[in-house]
Amino acid sequence: MKQGNLRAALAQDPRVGAGNVPLMLAEHGADLDAPRMGFDSAVDGIAAYTLLSLRQLTERVAARAEWFARKGIGRRDPVALPVTSAADVFLNFFALNRLGAIPALMNGNMPLDVAAAYIRRLACAGVVVDADHDALREHDLGAPVLGDAAETGTGDPDQAPPHYRHHGDDPVAITHSSGTTRVPAAVVHSHDSLFAAVRAVRLTEARPYGKVRELSVLPAAHAAGIIVVNQALCNGYEILCLSAQGGPFERSGEVILDAIERWRPTGVFGFAVTWAELARHDLTTRDLSSVRNWSSTGDCAHEAHVRRLVAVGSHLTWTREGAVEVAGSKFIDMLGSTEMGHSAFRITHRLGSDRYDRCVGTPYPFAEVALLDLTTGEEVPDGQVGHCALKSPTLAPGYWNDSAATYRSRFNGYYLTGDLMYRDAEGYYYHVDRASDAIDLGDGNWLYTALCEERLLARIPDVRDCTVLATRQDDGSVVTDVLLVLRDGADTGPGATTEREAAVRATLGEAAARTVRRIETVRDDDMTVGPTGKVRKFVMRQRILAQAQHGR
Structure with a gap:
């Protein structure tokens, strides 16, 4: 057929x-x-x-x-x-x-x-x-x-x-x-x-022109990994699945780049942590010309990492002579989670794109999204941050052996994703933080840690990665710790450090800057991450509180 x-x-x-x-x-x-599907390890000989x-x-x-x-x-x-x-x-x-x-x-x-x-x-x-x-x-x-x-x-x-x-x-x-x-x-x-x-x-979407070869760097054990394999098989694409996933716990950037040069994929799938790991390398020294699309799911990808990726690779443009490969690739950012089953939002970035600041685009046609005030149950107006609520045929039915958690995540017929977002007048959605990480500073001010990280990476060139941890102490006060991972060769002298700390405070804004307890340069290994490489902010906050209680 x-x-x-x-x-x-x-x-x-x-x-x-x-x-x-x-x-x-x-x-x-x-x-x-x-030929359909391959792996980075031998299979039965x-x-x-x-x-x-x-x-x-x-x-x-x-x-x-x-x-x-x-x-x-x-x-x-x-x-x-x-x-x-x-x-x-x-x-x-x-x-x-x-x-x-x-x-x-x-x-x-x-x-x-x-x-x-x-x-x-x-x-x-x-x-x-x-x-x-x-x-x-x-x-x-x-x-x-x-x-x-x-x-x-x-x-x-x-x-x-x-x-x-x-x-x-x-x-x-x-x-x-x-x-x-x-x-x-x-x-x-x-x-x-x-x-x-x-x-x-x-x-049902248009099939890409020419041969499609996809490289999946997604965790194979994740829902996204299964979806990518099934869609490749159904579309007749060739797909290679890597066991290395990217992330600071593996140092797998070299493995991924080597695989791209060897496999010559037209598309690469990964999590946000994958792009952070690739961005630590000088991509101009590698042959990434085959890549037309980078496709991301899970957390929203950072502008600083996306811009480095769309600057390499290639894409097709149509001329009188037909299809021609030109420099620059596309980055398709798709916000999703395990429970969502498949991403609910998507946005495409290219060279020259300027819709960033954690814009996750618009919902897929199958996804019904509402941004809710959980106190009233009503939708919030455009420009106001609300809790993301989702109805979608992709949603997981629930949690295995945990009906309490299943029902706790439902509200007014929606699944609560745990994300805080706002929508602009044009219908684009922006992700500001996880609800568990955001802090109310009072007087209408909020500290959104993910949005702070996005802006720090975009505005301070010598910061390669960062984590912002905001903690409410027993007396009700808020303290914020900013952990910076610097690019190789960044100036660590006293003058540069003072200038960098001033830039951090200015980026956070006046209300959040008043809560800053420390701005510290750390190594990748100082970050506590989960199995997929995501920073475990809850664990790190608990560790900081314990250290504070013991006077350290």
Whole structure:
């Protein structure tokens, strides 16, 4: 079947969902032997960076499904997957869904003690570990370890059970939040919810001109990772999934840049932390000419990082002679979260773009957004900050084994994302902070830490990254700590430090500047981050309070 007709057929078939994409592609006549999906690690003797065809992918998935079936895993059985490689995540995701089981995907960077506690709360039917997580066998997991991820591909694909036929409401994955404010929460996704945006947007929008090769640096264990893989498979794109995700805890910028030069992708997917890691490098020294699009989800990306990325790469422009590659790429910023399932907002930046200051663009057509005053339940007017509330077919049904958290996040029929935003008169939305991080300074003044960080990065060139922590003390007063990570070669002399601190205070504004307790230059390692590389401000605030109480 031609790719255009195949995309239309998949979009219109209500049976297609996140749990059965390889099956549905085969049933709709997709080319079984075209190269489709690869990984940065070997798969059952197939070398790293080798693209598997749909036929090979299906066979490798069937082998794993048979292995799990022999272990007694079947319909509705949750299975925890604390593994590192993207290959182990996705192949076992597809295999467990073939059985109607529920893969509980776990970021490989989660500390072992946290991972053990998380698995116990899942109350799962079994656990699969890899060499990096073998020590979990020594913990009380509340479930048996079924084996090592390296064993799962040894099953007999010819003996695999028939593919389970999913209903739209069936759970197809449990993923987890980044844990920036607490222990990661287990979020359940359904067959329909995790495919809704692919159906509504990715299969109906215009297909890019020419060959599409995508590099996913997203955490494979995240909902966004699953969505990107499914949309690539359905659209007939080639996709390579990296296990390295970017972020200061990995120093993976070099790995990602090396992969871009080797793989020559037209598009790169990542989180905001990925771009921060890339921005620490001199991108002009690397061959990034193949990249037309950088696509971001999760947190809003920083202007300072976006401008460095759109300055490299290339894009197509049309002339009398046809399509011509010219310098400069696009950056597609899409604000989302685990619970949202798929980003609800998007904005595209190019060379010369000037709509920044944490503008996240406009909502997708499938997303109904309201900015609410939670005291009155009413929508706030344009220009006023409110709590972001969302109705969308992409929303996760709730939290696994935690109905209290599920219902607590709902308000007047909406899901509360935990974000503070405002809308301008033109209908563009701006993200100012997480509700848990913002501080009311009184007299109508608020300290929005994320917005402060955005402006510090944009206005002080020698600051590469930063974190603003605002804490209300026991006496009701507010203290603010500003932690700066400087660019390599930045002047750290007394004069430059004094000038930099003055610029920080001016950027924060008078009301916030009065709360500043310290402005300190730190290293990347001084930041407390979660599994996906996001700064855990809640933990850092608690640490600062504890130090203050002990006079340090």
